[in-house]
Amino acid sequence: MTVDSSPVKFTPTLPGQPVPEIATISGGRPVFRAELPDGRIVWLVTGYENVRQMIIDQRFSRALAVAPGQAQPGFEMFASGSINGMDPPEHTRLRKLVAGAFTARRVEALRPRVAGIVNQLIDAMAGRPQPADLVAGFSLPLPAQVICEMLGVPAGDIGRLHAWSDAIMGDWQRDTDEIMAALAELYGYFGAQIEVKRAQPADDLMSALIAARDDADRLSEHELTAMCCILLIGGHETTANQINLSLLLLFDHPGEAARLRADPGLIPGAVEELLRYARLGSLPPARVTTEDVQIGGVVIPAGEQVMPLFGTANRDPSAFTDPDRFDVTRDAARHLTFGAGVHHCLGAQLARVELQEAFRGLIGRLPGLRLAVPASDLEFKPGMAIHSLRELPVRWGES
Amino acid sequence: MTRWKVSVDKNVCISSAMCVALAPGRFVLDEQQRSGPVEAEIDPDEVVRDAAASCPSEAIRLVDADTGQPVDLD
Numbered sequence: 001m002t003v004d005s006s007p008v009k010f011t012p013t014l015p016g017q018p019v020p021e022i023a024t025i026s027g028g029r030p031v032f033r034a035e036l037p038d039g040r041i042v043w044l045v046t047g048y049e050n051v052r053q054m055i056i057d058q059r060f061s062r063a064l065a066v067a068p069g070q071a072q073p074g075f076e077m078f079a080s081g082s083i084n085g086m087d088p089p090e091h092t093r094l095r096k097l098v099a100g101a102f103t104a105r106r107v108e109a110l111r112p113r114v115a116g117i118v119n120q121l122i123d124a125m126a127g128r129p130q131p132a133d134l135v136a137g138f139s140l141p142l143p144a145q146v147i148c149e150m151l152g153v154p155a156g157d158i159g160r161l162h163a164w165s166d167a168i169m170g171d172w173q174r175d176t177d178e179i180m181a182a183l184a185e186l187y188g189y190f191g192a193q194i195e196v197k198r199a200q201p202a203d204d205l206m207s208a209l210i211a212a213r214d215d216a217d218r219l220s221e222h223e224l225t226a227m228c229c230i231l232l233i234g235g236h237e238t239t240a241n242q243i244n245l246s247l248l249l250l251f252d253h254p255g256e257a258a259r260l261r262a263d264p265g266l267i268p269g270a271v272e273e274l275l276r277y278a279r280l281g282s283l284p285p286a287r288v289t290t291e292d293v294q295i296g297g298v299v300i301p302a303g304e305q306v307m308p309l310f311g312t313a314n315r316d317p318s319a320f321t322d323p324d325r326f327d328v329t330r331d332a333a334r335h336l337t338f339g340a341g342v343h344h345c346l347g348a349q350l351a352r353v354e355l356q357e358a359f360r361g362l363i364g365r366l367p368g369l370r371l372a373v374p375a376s377d378l379e380f381k382p383g384m385a386i387h388s389l390r391e392l393p394v395r396w397g398e399s
Numbered sequence: 400m401t402r403w404k405v406s407v408d409k410n411v412c413i414s415s416a417m418c419v420a421l422a423p424g425r426f427v428l429d430e431q432q433r434s435g436p437v438e439a440e441i442d443p444d445e446v447v448r449d450a451a452a453s454c455p456s457e458a459i460r461l462v463d464a465d466t467g468q469p470v471d472l473d
Contacts, residue, residue: 052416055420056416056419056420057420058420058423088421088449089449092421092449092453095453096449096452096453099452099453099454099455100452102455103454103455103456103457104411104413104455104456104457105457333413333414334414334432338415340414340415340416340417340420341415341416341417341419341420342417342420342421342453344415344416344417344455346455348413348415348455349413349455349456
């Protein structure tokens with residue numbers, strides 16, 4: 001087999017923009033070399049089976065992708081100290097420490113609290129003038145409050161934490177110094193919180209992690225800090241924007257929204273379809289091949305950067321009938337939005353509960369919810385990890 | 400020597416493929432992407448214990464083949 005020598009230009013598209021036909025870009029090749037907007041040359045893997053095979057295969061290493069000299073500024077640099085940027089067995093040792101807090105069973109027990117936060121936020125929003133920004137009033141504070149409570153971080157610190165998270169996750173084009181400063185502040189914040197918690201343990205995840213360090217030496221102090229940081233960051237920007245993008249889809253498909261209003265029992269299934277269809281991710285975290293690997297009819301040599309295009313998996317006709325049709329009653333649960341394999345989203349079950357309760361609340365209590373500006377006026381932060389809306393101006397009552 | 404019985408509750412499995420990625424020779428996905436053990440009874444294996452402890456839906460069950468007691472996942 002030959003190594004494809006001419007990378008094609010590839011620019012991820014925003015939600016709402018037409019998706020370019022991937023086969024046209026790649027010349028029909030499911031796995032191909034591409035040049036990203038920042039000049040990096042990577043292999044892109046497309047299609048449901050190829051993407052799934054790749055992310056389960058440990059020969060595609062996250063640790064190599066975030067190694068010094070490889071890591072991009074922003075999220076990748078941040079990931080290098082955390083479970084997101086590790087391979088087994090280090091990854092396994094750390095993930096086991098937190099896996100128990102995020103199981104389906106444990107997260108189900110949090111559902112009443114999540115529903116309570118949803119109601120408080122809707123109460124507060126309903127009392128304010130319209131239009132209102134749903135990002136600031138609902139989609140961001142909901143997951144932020146939940147993860148802060150799980151970790152045991154004071155809810156009053158959410159604003160500061162969000163600003164740092166935004167700098168790291170959002171705008172990667174920004175000055176590297178600014179990103180590094182935000183990283184240092186976030187680490188400093190959790191370093192101090194860990195000391196507070198060490199002196200006064202509570203029934204929360206941070207205390208449990210501190211005990212795992214102090215009583216059983218199961219992780220280093222740096223790993224402890226990095227774990228708190230990634231739980232916080234992974235735990236809110238993603239869910240917040242999945243809420244935003246889902247609402248945009250429902251505004252765009254009033255017939256589907258009406259079905260959910262008529263039968264809220266459809267919401268859990270609809271959440272899976274919204275996860276499949278909404279294109280939350282932009283460019284995914286890269287992996288690096290540890291050896292030559294055959295996939296999609298080509299051999300990717302050792303040491304190459306590879307990215308799975310989850311969007312192409314979620315719209316693959318071999319996995320989903322009529323994949324470009326948005327249908328809240330379809331069985332979409334096999335989507336790959338949460339990934340698969342050892343890096344399967346730790347917070348997947350929590351995100352599901354948050355999304356289900358968010359839509360139950362918004363659809364049930366604000367049935368007239370709608371965009372207050374033309375969709376073309378909405379602005380995404382110029383980041384590369386996930387599609388993050390700056391604001392989502394909405395109305396809900398008569399006006 | 401102790402043996403472990405490995406089973407996966409397919410009604411609970413969410414197809415994360417965590418176990419398949421961690422212990423490729425020990426677990427396999429079926430047509431519906433639900434996991435199951437390659438062998439139902441094995442010699443104790445730390446990677447299988449890791450897979451059970453890491454499963455996001457707690458679908459993997461490990462028991463001591465002699466006593467029927469659950470294997471400590473910690």
